[in-house]
Every structure is written in C-alpha cells, then in structure tokens.
Amino acid sequence: MTILLAGVDEAGRGPLAGPVCVAAVILDPARPIDGLDDSKQLSERKREALYPLIVERALAWRIEFVEAGEIDALNILQATMTGMRRAVAALAPAAHHALIDGNRVPDGMPCLATAIVDGDASEPAIMAASILAKVARDARMRELHGQYPQYGFDRHKGYPSAMHREALLKHGPCPQHRRSFAPVQRALAACAQHDLRHLASGT
Template sequence: MIAPAAPRARAKPRLIAGVDEAGRGPLAGPVSVAAVILNPRRRIDGLDDSKKLTEARREALYPLIVERALAWRIEFVEVEEIDRLNIFQATMLGMRRAVQALTPQAEFVRVDGNHLPKGLPCAGEALIGGDASEPAIMAASILAKVARDRMMRDLHDRFPHYGFDQHKGYSTPVHLAALKQHGPCPQHRRSFAPVRIAEQTLSLF
C-alpha cells in the first residue's frame, strides 16, 4: 500500500509590501501613504519607525529606500477627499491606491495599525506597532513622512501665516493662534473641529 503524499506546504509570500501613513492627525494638508516592497538582496541599514528618527536621518534614508526597494509608491489624499470621506476612510483609500500602484504587484500586504483596507489586490494583515517591527513598514513610514513634510514646506511658501514649515499642520499653540487670527486657508481640513470653529468664529465678525 502506498502512503498518501504529504500535503505540500504553502509557499511563503515573496513580494511583501509594507504600508504606512503620515498626517492623519494634522489640521491641514493631505494625508500621505506609502507602500514599499523591499529587496532582500539590497539591505538598508538604519530602518526604524519614522517617528523615532531625526529629520536628517529620515532624509538620508529616503533616497536609499527609493533606490534599493523592489517597488515603492507614495499617494497623497488631498484635503477635499479627507473632508468628504473622513480621515479614516481617506487613509484607507490612500493605502489601497498605493498598493494597487506597485509594480511588481505585492503578493501580501502588511499595514501598520489595526485596520486592513478593503479592496486590496492580495491578502494582507494589519499589525499594531508594525512600524517598529516590520522593515517594509518602517521604510513606508519614512517615505510617507518625508514626502509629507516636504509638501508642508511647499505649502508654507503659499500660506506663510500659519507656520506649516515648523509644525507641519499639527495643532500646536502657534498654529491654533494663527487659525484664530487669519482663519483657515484652502489647505485646512474643515471636517476637523478646531478648523470649523475658527471659520465659524471669524464669520461672526
């Protein structure tokens, strides 16, 4: 009697994309989402959660990730979509767009956080604290953060009253004071309460 063949183990996914975002909390500017498939043959030393790295270190790692990754993509979800969808849905949309745009396509996706976007082209998982444990997510967090910071510096040139180059749109005392004095600009998120309140207050005078 011939014993039945043992079931073949499923092959481990080869092209794993890490996904992360920057800019969910700010009162102004887009949310930035990046997806990265690292190349195991082209090591990048020093990867970490972007929040743990200095700005100079993030800027130094950015071109290395772009050069050495098998695939990468950065997507911006603009203020209009954030206000229309809400920030959570806008972030999920950006993640889906970033993954779908990868070439080659990912075979598996790992997303930082506790929610996996719907409509991904492959299977995936959400990892709480993934930006501190998964190198591909670390790389994505760096690309998303650097890209967004650069955009906020550009927005500062257009709207210098708010100090976007310093606080990147977050609700710092300086930013809140500028909102109170000048009201929101087109890059402020009206769906966020401090912006909405500032606009309503100025309209009374």
C-alpha cells in the same frame, strides 16, 4: 516563488491642514538598508538620509497623497484607507501580501493584507514606508508654507500646535485646512461671527 511583501504606513492623520500621505514599499532582500526604524524614532536628518536609499534599493515603492478636500468628503479614517489601497495597487511589481501598520485592513485591497499593530516598530518594510510617507509629507508642507506663510506650515507641518491654532483663529482657514476637523470648524465660526459684527457695525 518569492513572496513579495509590501509594507504600508501613513503620515499626517492628526494635522488640521494638508494631505494625509501613504507609502507602500517592497524591499529587496538582496539590497538591505541599514538603520531602518519607525520614522517617529528617527531624527529628521536620519529620515532624509534614508529616503533616497529606500527609493533606490526597494523593488517597488509608491507614495500617495489624499488631499484635504477628499479627507473632508470621506473622513480621515476612510481617506487613509483609500490612500493605502491606492498605494498598494500602484506597485510594480505587484505585491502578493501587504503588511498594514495599525489595526485595520482597507476594503478592496488588490492582494492579501494583514494589519499589524505597531508594525512600524517590527517590520522593516513598514519602517521604510513610514519614512517615505513622513519625508514626503514634510516636504509637501514646506511647499505649502510658500503659498500660505502666515500659518507656519514649515514648522508644525499642519499639526494642531499652539502656534497653528493661533494663526488659524487670526487668519481663518485656507484651502488646505480640513474643514471636517473641529478646530477648523471653530475658526470658521469665529470668522463668520467677526464678519457679521463688521456688517452690523457698517465697518
């Protein structure tokens, strides 16, 4: 029997806004994909070119978004673990063994699982998952830019760049901001102080 190995990786643990995105991929040995690598080592153009090849040639793939509200409810680590569990559970055909990028295996996995530190640099299935997660999340952040153009999500993808932190303080958080993250909490506090001053001055 062929053992079906799923690679699992995420994108978006560090941003202040938007979802964390998790992907799981079972590659087909009969349909190899040239050029796989850790998504962080690839140009945006290369990732965008590999994405449809992975979707077309993989035996199975799944992308899961864990939204900002759930991140705040669970914390970012548990939200990521939840997304990994959901992604693997949704694969069809089902994986026999999941290879997780990082040093932790989520609780309640539907199959055997092994954590591999820097797995996105050594395991092709994890590389493929990292590419799907990154491309899918970047696309989502470009969509969110259409709803909230004042933050520049299309440029920094929600990461805490100087531009993003400045916009956050100027405009306050939007519904896509992760309120459990310290910079967003500081922006909320600043907005509250600003509102109190306006109330006190009657303006």
